Amino acid sequence: MGNTLYLECYSGISGDMTVGALLDLGANQKILEEHLRSLPVKGFEIQISRVKKSGLDACDFKVILDEQHENHDHDNEYLYGHEKSTHVHDSEVKHTHEHNNGMNHVHVHEHRGLPEIQDIINRSGITDRAKKIASDIFMVLAKAESKAHGMAIDEVHFHEVGAVDSIVDIVAAAICLDNLDITEVIVPELYEGRGTVRCQHGVIPVPVPAVANIAGSHGISLHITETEAELVTPTGAAIVAATRTKDRLPDRYKIRKIGMGAGKRDYGRTSVLRGVLIEPESDGMDYIYKLESNIDDCAGEALGYVMEKLLDAGAKDVHYTPIYMKKNRPAYQLNVICDEETVSKLEKIIFCETTTIGIRRMKIQRTVMHREIRTVETSLGESVIKVCRLGEIAKVYPEYESVAAICREKHLAFGDVWNKICQEAEGQLL
Numbered sequence: 001m002g003n004t005l006y007l008e009c010y011s012g013i014s015g016d017m018t019v020g021a022l023l024d025l026g027a028n029q030k031i032l033e034e035h036l037r038s039l040p041v042k043g044f045e046i047q048i049s050r051v052k053k054s055g056l057d058a059c060d061f062k063v064i065l066d067e068q069h070e071n072h073d074h075d076n077e078y079l080y081g082h083e084k085s086t087h088v089h090d091s092e093v094k095h096t097h098e099h100n101n102g103m104n105h106v107h108v109h110e111h112r113g114l115p116e117i118q119d120i121i122n123r124s125g126i127t128d129r130a131k132k133i134a135s136d137i138f139m140v141l142a143k144a145e146s147k148a149h150g151m152a153i154d155e156v157h158f159h160e161v162g163a164v165d166s167i168v169d170i171v172a173a174a175i176c177l178d179n180l181d182i183t184e185v186i187v188p189e190l191y192e193g194r195g196t197v198r199c200q201h202g203v204i205p206v207p208v209p210a211v212a213n214i215a216g217s218h219g220i221s222l223h224i225t226e227t228e229a230e231l232v233t234p235t236g237a238a239i240v241a242a243t244r245t246k247d248r249l250p251d252r253y254k255i256r257k258i259g260m261g262a263g264k265r266d267y268g269r270t271s272v273l274r275g276v277l278i279e280p281e282s283d284g285m286d287y288i289y290k291l292e293s294n295i296d297d298c299a300g301e302a303l304g305y306v307m308e309k310l311l312d313a314g315a316k317d318v319h320y321t322p323i324y325m326k327k328n329r330p331a332y333q334l335n336v337i338c339d340e341e342t343v344s345k346l347e348k349i350i351f352c353e354t355t356t357i358g359i360r361r362m363k364i365q366r367t368v369m370h371r372e373i374r375t376v377e378t379s380l381g382e383s384v385i386k387v388c389r390l391g392e393i394a395k396v397y398p399e400y401e402s403v404a405a406i407c408r409e410k411h412l413a414f415g416d417v418w419n420k421i422c423q424e425a426e427g428q429l430l
Contacts, residue, residue, distance in 0.1 A: 003256075009240075016060075021059070021261030036171065058260035059261055063165040113142075126174070140218070142156060208230060210237070313346055372389075384399040
């Protein structure tokens with residue numbers, strides 16, 4: 001069945017905030033630690049603790065790097081470069097930092113591209129579903145950086161994605177999403193700051209190019225705040241783009257659990273990401289969309305074809321009604337019943353495959369009975385049935401293919417078989 005996650009991004013979102021929120025929601029810490037140890041990457045350990053943010057208790061997920069891989073500003077300087085950093089080689093960047101003993105230490109950071117990242121994920125011991133989630137997130141990041149740098153996706157080597165801490169953050173998020181069995185992710189919008197940040201190439205605007213590219217490519221709404229800072233990291237934006245299934249909360253829902261993931265900075269606002277496991281309420285009420293168009297100049301063969309195509313694309317129902325249009329021309333009214341998620345796709349099919357130049361769209365509330373598919377044993381053999389319930393009302397409907405198969409095998413009339421299955425199934429189930 002899966003769980004539904006709502007991410008409330010009023011303080012932005014980053015990779016470590018996401019992992020913290022998911023752990024606070026109940027993701028198994030031991031499984032996370034075990035699976036992260038299977039990564040063929042060295043130089044890191046993780047720390048999970050509790051912190052207070054504006055008096056609120058939150059889970060803090062931190063990636064601690066060894067001296068060689070040390071990232072002295074995980075949220076900003078290393079994500080976008082450091083103003084004192086210089087490129088030494090195509091595959092590494094060196095940062096020099098003063099220590100108390102006066103000695104200079106050189107930190108080497110590998111530049112990994114998408115092929116190297118995919119190899120790391122595939123060689124790890126995480127589940128296949130977690131591998132797919134992590135790969136999808138990295139693909140979003142790689143495309144955004146490819147666009148920003150103006151080069152082919154496999155040619156991009158950038159430490160935003162290649163850094164060890166970014167790899168751990170993204171893989172950890174994937175592990176936790178899989179562990180919590182998250183199948184629906186709702187993110188209405190991302191709250192972002194304004195102004196500029198300094199990177200190794202100079203001063204760049206907020207949202208930074210990668211975040212702007214991700215938001216634009218995936219239709220993510222940005223709410224620009226008055227905060228003079230970067231609130232959304234490329235990793236956070238990529239997690240949303242790769243996992244989001246809806247951009248709107250249901251009208252009614254129950255809260256099952258709340259998790260708080262701590263950010264590393266406070267820009268004058270509570271730096272937490274709130275994750276909420278919700279259960280949409282259903283009292284038999286449901287919302288669907290009706291797409292409607294009058295067509296008087298389209299061949300019957302084309303109309304038959306578009307019906308098949310609409311049903312294959314996810315329409316719940318498609319039907320035509322004979323009508324008369326202006327100048328008494330015979331025509332057909334096309335009616336399509338669908339979910340909100342498929343409206344755009346179905347409208348595109350209608351415009352491409354018919355002669356219509358306009359579609360009426362209506363949101364309709366309906367009452368539906370709860371439906372369950374069951375297999376029952378009858379005196380005529382095994383049959384698949386649909387059991388429908390609403391309050392005290394209950395009905396049984398044999399599935400057509402099961403009835404037809406028995407009719408062919410036993411040479412019986414369809415109505416007789418239908419009635420027999422209904423009678424025996426109702427006796428067993430109702």
